Amino acid sequence: MALLTTRRPRNVGGYALATVLAVIFLLPFYLMVRNALVTPDQASSADWHWLPDPVSWVNFGDLFADESVPMASSLGNSFLIAIVTAPIATLLGSMAGYALARIEVPGRRAVFTFILVTLMIPQSVTFVPTFVVVGAMGGVNTQWGIIAPNLFNAFAVILFRNFYLRFPAEIEEAGRLDGLGYLGVYVRLVLPNSGAMLASLGSLLFIESWNAFLWPLVIGQDPASWTAQIALSTFLTAQTVNLPALFAGALVTIAPLVAMFLVAQRFIVRGITASGLKE
Amino acid sequence: MTSKKRRDWRAIGAFAVLTGPTVLGLGLFKYVAIGWSFLLSFNDARGTLDLGKWVGIDNYTTLLADEAFLSSLGSIGLFTLFIVPVTFAMSLGLAVLLNGITKGRAFFRTAFLIPAAVSYVVAALMWRMALFNGLPTGVANALGGLFGMEPVAWLSETSPPLYWIAVVTLRLWLQVGLYMILFLAGLQAIPRSLYEAGELDGTSRRQAFRHITLPQLRNTSVAVLLLILIAAFQAFDEFYNLFSSVQTGNATAPVRPPLVFLYDSALGDQNYGLGSAGAFVLTLIIIVVTLLQGRIVGFGKKD
Numbered sequence: 001m002a003l004l005t006t007r008r009p010r011n012v013g014g015y016a017l018a019t020v021l022a023v024i025f026l027l028p029f030y031l032m033v034r035n036a037l038v039t040p041d042q043a044s045s046a047d048w049h050w051l052p053d054p055v056s057w058v059n060f061g062d063l064f065a066d067e068s069v070p071m072a073s074s075l076g077n078s079f080l081i082a083i084v085t086a087p088i089a090t091l092l093g094s095m096a097g098y099a100l101a102r103i104e105v106p107g108r109r110a111v112f113t114f115i116l117v118t119l120m121i122p123q124s125v126t127f128v129p130t131f132v133v134v135g136a137m138g139g140v141n142t143q144w145g146i147i148a149p150n151l152f153n154a155f156a157v158i159l160f161r162n163f164y165l166r167f168p169a170e171i172e173e174a175g176r177l178d179g180l181g182y183l184g185v186y187v188r189l190v191l192p193n194s195g196a197m198l199a200s201l202g203s204l205l206f207i208e209s210w211n212a213f214l215w216p217l218v219i220g221q222d223p224a225s226w227t228a229q230i231a232l233s234t235f236l237t238a239q240t241v242n243l244p245a246l247f248a249g250a251l252v253t254i255a256p257l258v259a260m261f262l263v264a265q266r267f268i269v270r271g272i273t274a275s276g277l278k279e
Numbered sequence: 280m281t282s283k284k285r286r287d288w289r290a291i292g293a294f295a296v297l298t299g300p301t302v303l304g305l306g307l308f309k310y311v312a313i314g315w316s317f318l319l320s321f322n323d324a325r326g327t328l329d330l331g332k333w334v335g336i337d338n339y340t341t342l343l344a345d346e347a348f349l350s351s352l353g354s355i356g357l358f359t360l361f362i363v364p365v366t367f368a369m370s371l372g373l374a375v376l377l378n379g380i381t382k383g384r385a386f387f388r389t390a391f392l393i394p395a396a397v398s399y400v401v402a403a404l405m406w407r408m409a410l411f412n413g414l415p416t417g418v419a420n421a422l423g424g425l426f427g428m429e430p431v432a433w434l435s436e437t438s439p440p441l442y443w444i445a446v447v448t449l450r451l452w453l454q455v456g457l458y459m460i461l462f463l464a465g466l467q468a469i470p471r472s473l474y475e476a477g478e479l480d481g482t483s484r485r486q487a488f489r490h491i492t493l494p495q496l497r498n499t500s501v502a503v504l505l506l507i508l509i510a511a512f513q514a515f516d517e518f519y520n521l522f523s524s525v526q527t528g529n530a531t532a533p534v535r536p537p538l539v540f541l542y543d544s545a546l547g548d549q550n551y552g553l554g555s556a557g558a559f560v561l562t563l564i565i566i567v568v569t570l571l572q573g574r575i576v577g578f579g580k581k582d
Contacts, residue, residue: 014379021373022390025452028405029393031418035409044414048421092300099297105290111298118309122565124513124538128545128558129316130308136315136328152304182293211398213516214538218546229400236404237524243408250401261396265389272457273464 032254035247036060043243059244063252068238070223071249074231078210079256081146081227086206089153090198097160098186102172112161118154124214131218141222150209156201159274163197164190200271203264210257228253320555328551338556348557351540352564358536359511361447366507367500370455374462375492388463392456399516402449407434407521411445434521437533442521446534449517454510458503465499466492501573508572512565515539537561 035043036059037052064071100112130149139145171193175185191198216227226234232249235241261268320339323332342348373391377384394402410418411433420430434442469492477487493500515538522532528547529539541561545554 011379014376015383018376018380018387021376022387025390025394025456027418028402028410028452031409032401032405044416048416092304095297096301099294103290103294103297105287105294108294111294111302114302115305118305120566121309121313122509122513122562124515125541125558125562125565126309126312127538128541128551128554129312131545132316132319132328132551132555133308133312148304149308152301152308154301154305157301181289183296186293186297207396211400213398213400213519214542218542229398232404233400233520234525236400236407236520241408246404246408250404254397254401257396258393261393262389265392269388269392269460272460 032247032250036244036251038244040242040244043247056244059242059248060252062242062245063248066235066242066245069231069235070226071228071231071235071252073224074226075228075252077143077226078228081143081216082206082209085147085150085209086202089151089156089205090202092151093153093156093201094160094191094194094198095186096157097162098164098190100157100161101164101167103182115154115157119158127214127218130215134219139219141220141225143225145219146216146225146227149215150212153205156205159201159271160194160197162274163194167193196267196270199264200267200274203260203268204271206260207257207268316555316558319552320559322552324550324552324555326549331552334552338552339560342553342556342560347535348537348540351535351537354534355512355514355536358443358446358514359508361443362450362511363504363507365447366451366455366458367504369451370458370503371462371496371500373455373459374466375488377459377463378466388460391459394452395454395456397453399449399453400520402453403517403520406445406449406517435533440533442533445521446517449521450514454507458507461499461503462496465496469495504572505569508569509565512561512568513538515542 034050034052037055037057038049039052039054039056042049042052096115100108100115134140134145134149137145139148167190171189172185175189180188211229212227213229213233216230217233220226220230232246232253235246235249318330319328321333321335322330323334323337324330377387377391380387412420413430413432413434414420415424415430417430417433419433420428423429423431431441433445436442473491473495474487477491482490514536518532518534518536518539519529519542522534523529524531529535529543532539535543537557538561541554541557544550544557
């Protein structure tokens with residue numbers, strides 16, 4: 001115990017450096033809030049105010065009133081897409097990962113390889129091939145077209161497989177003795193005991209799905225199927241920009257995610273750690 | 280014998296139910312998609328997703344003769360050359376810094392990690408409209424003004440190519456925290472006894488870092504390098520959102536990485552044959568670079 005405290009005398013330089021860096025890393029968040037609450041004049045005025053005075057809430061109204069950018073419906077689309085994609089992709093990953101780790105059948109190796117190979121193909125390069133197939137199936141401008149390809153996540157499968165390889169076997173044996181079949185053991189015992197891993201992957205996939213840009217841009221060309229990221233991007237690249245409303249849009253888009261991130265941070269960090277060390 | 284056999288069938292049934300959806304989904308959206316796209320890459324498929332006229336390797340030769348495509352490869356090479364070592368060094372540095380701090384570590388970890396929750400679209404918006412907006416009131420120009428610098432139009436300044444500063448800092452802000460977490464996990468897995476043994480031998484801090492920390496982090500380092508590299512090659516979101524405009528699209532962008540080029544030719548011009556060929560050329564390049572890097576980093580050193 002004493003050994004653990006043999007630290008060099010207080011690391012003052014370390015704290016100073018960390019503080020300066022933390023200020024730099026948090027600065028964009030401050031600017032986002034500040035710029036979302038100033039009046040349009042102040043947004044580009046040389047007369048700098050650290051705090052908006054007066055606080056201008058109309059920017060949020062302007063954001064949703066802009067007819068060229070359907071912000072409200074885009075946010076709704078994003079929410080629907082993330083809330084469908086994340087749990088299903090997580091569950092499918094857990095199912096396949098469990099089977100690959102624990103159910104011994106002939107051909108298991110081949111199925112594992114079949115899934116693993118898709119990981120080697122760089123994901124965003126496949127947007128052309130995926131567009132080709134989803135387009136041919138009539139998925140352009142639809143929500144299922146955005147969702148469907150992301151439900152099957154080889155990365156999640158591999159992470160869950162690694163997780164279940166280390167899963168205590170006694171739990172399953174107890175279930176087997178009670179007369180449960182393979183699926184019964186999975187549904188009744190394995191799944192309820194995978195909570196932390198499910199939460200971790202689920203939050204990561206929610207963030208990924210909410211922030212996705214390239215695929216929704218490719219497949220959803222009609223404003224009715226836009227996600228929040230696409231709406232914001234369109235707003236950003238428009239000819240004339242209402243700056244405070246634009247920042248209000250950024251704030252509205254990241255607020256739910258940052259809130260979730262702060263709450264689920266513990267799980268998210270575990271997920272990132274697990275995913276980075278997959279090899 | 281019969282009971283054993285029945286059990287096997289049950290196992291196979293359960294295995295099929297559990298892996299079936301994933302196998303079918305990946306089969307359709309990856310294998311079928313890539314197969315179909317590969318066929319399209321040998322076809323004149325403009326405005327159609329059906330196989331058109333067989334043109335052999337014409338799409339590939341057109342692509343490799345296109346200066347815009349070649350320059351997009353050059354710019355992603357340059358971007359990678361910058362971003363990989365800088366991201367690696369910064370995330371390792373931050374991890375070591377946090378590892379040496381006990382009080383308030385959770386706060387600092389959150390501060391460095393939370394940008395990872397922000398999308399590239401929002402970050403590009405911040406960089407384009409607040410930090411590097413070219414106005415005298417933009418943060419970069421205001422800071423420069425304190426040191427007597429003239430305001431600079433960061434995103435359109437091509438000689439010297441100052442737009443790289445905006446591009447690189449944006450990506451660093453967004454992803455350094457993620458890799459820091461990986462290094463932090465790696466650092467905390469190093470047995471303290473190694474350092475204690477070193478301390479008894481009178482090892483300096485710097486020596487301990489070189490001879491204990493770095494070798495112990497080797498697996499993490501290789502994984503992180505690969506992840507940064509692959510992510511760099513797939514850059515799309517920030518380039519698109521920093522430079523594109525409604526009137527001109529990406530045409531006037533000072534730099535257009537391969538995925539933006541691909542997006543323009545596959546979706547903009549609806550030339551799916553050419554777009555497919557581009558996808559395969561890019562895939563091939565990524566695989567080769569990844570293998571090369573794996574070779575250099577993975578097998579160059581001996582344990």
